[in-house]
Amino acid sequence: VKLFKMFPARYLANTLICLIGSLQSAVIGFALERDLAMWKIGPDLQLLTIVYS
Numbered sequence: 001v002k003l004f005k006m007f008p009a010r011y012l013a014n015t016l017i018c019l020i021g022s023l024q025s026a027v028i029g030f031a032l033e034r035d036l037a038m039w040k041i042g043p044d045l046q047l048l049t050i051v052y053s
Contacts, residue, residue, distance in 0.1 A: 007013045041047055
């Protein structure tokens with residue numbers, strides 16, 4: 001891949017790509033769902049899903 005030829009630290013490049021994707025997802029999520037009560041994580045299936053992923 002061209003990225004790895006320009007940026008030889010593969011694991012760092014992969015980490016940065018995932019971090020940027022996570023930040024973009026968080027911004028879009030907060031923009032679409034403004035109700036802060038919806039972001040509360042309870043001790044149910046939501047928490048299990050987050051820990052599993």
